[in-house]
Amino acid sequence: MALSKEQIAQRIAREVKDGYYVNLGIGIPTLVANFVREDIDVEFQSENGILGMGPFPFEGDEDPDLINAGKQTITALPGASFFDSAMSFGMIRGKHVDLTILGAMEVSQDGDIANWKIPGKMVKGMGGAMDLVASAENIVVAMMHANREGESKLLKECGLPLTGVKCVKKIVTDLAVLEIIDGKFHLLERAPGVSVEEIKRATEGDLVIHGDIPEMKI
Amino acid sequence: MIKKTVANVQIACEGIADGMTFMLGGFGLCGIPENIISELVRRNIQGITCISNNAGVDDFGLGLLLKKHQIKKMISSYVGENAEFERQMLSGEMEVELVPQGTLAQRCEAARSGIPAFFTPAGYGTEVAVGKETRNFNGKMYVMEKAFEADFSFVKAWKGDEAGNLIFKGTARNFNPAMCGAGKITVAEVEELLPAGSLDPNQIHIPGIFIQRIFQGQQYEKRIEQLTVRKRN
Numbered sequence: 001m002a003l004s005k006e007q008i009a010q011r012i013a014r015e016v017k018d019g020y021y022v023n024l025g026i027g028i029p030t031l032v033a034n035f036v037r038e039d040i041d042v043e044f045q046s047e048n049g050i051l052g053m054g055p056f057p058f059e060g061d062e063d064p065d066l067i068n069a070g071k072q073t074i075t076a077l078p079g080a081s082f083f084d085s086a087m088s089f090g091m092i093r094g095k096h097v098d099l100t101i102l103g104a105m106e107v108s109q110d111g112d113i114a115n116w117k118i119p120g121k122m123v124k125g126m127g128g129a130m131d132l133v134a135s136a137e138n139i140v141v142a143m144m145h146a147n148r149e150g151e152s153k154l155l156k157e158c159g160l161p162l163t164g165v166k167c168v169k170k171i172v173t174d175l176a177v178l179e180i181i182d183g184k185f186h187l188l189e190r191a192p193g194v195s196v197e198e199i200k201r202a203t204e205g206d207l208v209i210h211g212d213i214p215e216m217k218i
Numbered sequence: 219m220i221k222k223t224v225a226n227v228q229i230a231c232e233g234i235a236d237g238m239t240f241m242l243g244g245f246g247l248c249g250i251p252e253n254i255i256s257e258l259v260r261r262n263i264q265g266i267t268c269i270s271n272n273a274g275v276d277d278f279g280l281g282l283l284l285k286k287h288q289i290k291k292m293i294s295s296y297v298g299e300n301a302e303f304e305r306q307m308l309s310g311e312m313e314v315e316l317v318p319q320g321t322l323a324q325r326c327e328a329a330r331s332g333i334p335a336f337f338t339p340a341g342y343g344t345e346v347a348v349g350k351e352t353r354n355f356n357g358k359m360y361v362m363e364k365a366f367e368a369d370f371s372f373v374k375a376w377k378g379d380e381a382g383n384l385i386f387k388g389t390a391r392n393f394n395p396a397m398c399g400a401g402k403i404t405v406a407e408v409e410e411l412l413p414a415g416s417l418d419p420n421q422i423h424i425p426g427i428f429i430q431r432i433f434q435g436q437q438y439e440k441r442i443e444q445l446t447v448r449k450r451n
Binding site: 046047048049050055056057058059060061062063064065066067068069070071072073074076082083084085086088089092093112116120122123124125126128129130131134135158161162163164165166 | 392
């Protein structure tokens with residue numbers, strides 16, 4: 001069975017380690033916060049200007065001056081801090097953030113990523129994604145393996161306008177966990193009940209399969 | 219003490235004219251200069267170039283200016299929340315320059331700080347870098363980005379004093395500080411305008427030197443764009 005969005009987030013949460021400052025993108029990445037182990041210390045950074053972001057507020061406690069990068073109302077945890085956008089991206093460009101988790105429309109086997117524009121159709125803008133992917137050393141992409149038409153989103157080359165080049169290292173999809181090494185997708189894990197053959201068929205880019213591929217633990 | 223206080227938004231906006239470039243603070247609808255935006259709508263200033271991270275929503279924030287076709291060009295990083303924006307952009311009625319968010323903030327801060335240009339890795343190898351100088355520093359490629367030039371910076375703060383010192387609240391800080399002093403004239407609207415001496419100098423986020431005019435804002439709506447809550451047990 002292919003993973004649900006929650007399960008993708010659950011699997012990615014295992015990439016979050018003790019002592020990490022983590023930036024979560026909009027969509028599936030936002031869900032990751034719900035699945036991080038409780039026995040480790042992690043701080044979430046939202047690029048609009050908070051470190052130590054907490055869960056959504058209780059009904060009635062919402063504060064219009066306290067939102068995340070998705071414009072959702074949030075809370076600040078003990079030890080949180082606020083800062084301006086220039087400092088926020090100083091943290092990001094200066095590699096002070098340990099892990100960046102973001103969504104993608106396409107990823108290439110060279111680690112290129114596209115997630116901000118479909119020419120003539122959808123132009124929402126890149127937001128902070130270009131800054132994040134250009135600087136972060138540890139980027140995990142959360143995405144569906146194929147689009148609604150069943151076409152692979154893990155490609156030899158991206159067709160859509162790029163967000164960044166040669167930056168993605170790890171990808172978690174509804175079908176698999178993959179790593180990009182030397183210009184190829186390497187299959188690390190498969191979703192429970194999903195065969196290597198299925199993953200091969202859903203991957204347009206070069207896919208390296210070494211030995212037995214274990215099922216993901218969720 | 220050099221006094222920066224003006225009586226109201228009308229006086230604070232003196233000198234604005236058609237065709238000017240304005241910086242406007244805020245992230246989404248959080249920390250936007252609501253009073254000033256209303257004044258720009260009321261005066262029907264035309265042909266504006268707006269430097270602002272977002273473009274508001276259809277019926278609030280910069281969306282109010284969009285609806286009246288007052289904006290000639292938007293310089294933003296993310297405009298996804300506004301259907302009218304997307305329509306005007308795709309139809310070519312409005313010019314749009316999309317800028318990575320960190321680059322947008324830094325281009326403001328550079329303008330404030332007398333730095334004409336800087337190098338950033340953001341956008342290297344993408345269409346954002348087309349036509350721009352690129353350079354290798356320590357084995358990594360960077361794109362040269364230039365400081366913005368703006369006629370006015372319009373910012374919103376939580377508290378301010380007569381000297382123009384500002385304190386922001388929560389994530390309403392966002393782009394406001396970097397825009398202070400980045401335009402030729404910076405106008406700050408505040409929720410609470412206090413006499414000099416009321417604010418602890420240790421707690422000031424932006425010193426008054428960057429502010430030319432400050433006024434007490436009225437009737438803040440502070441609309442929430444995405445209300446997300448947990449149920450109480």
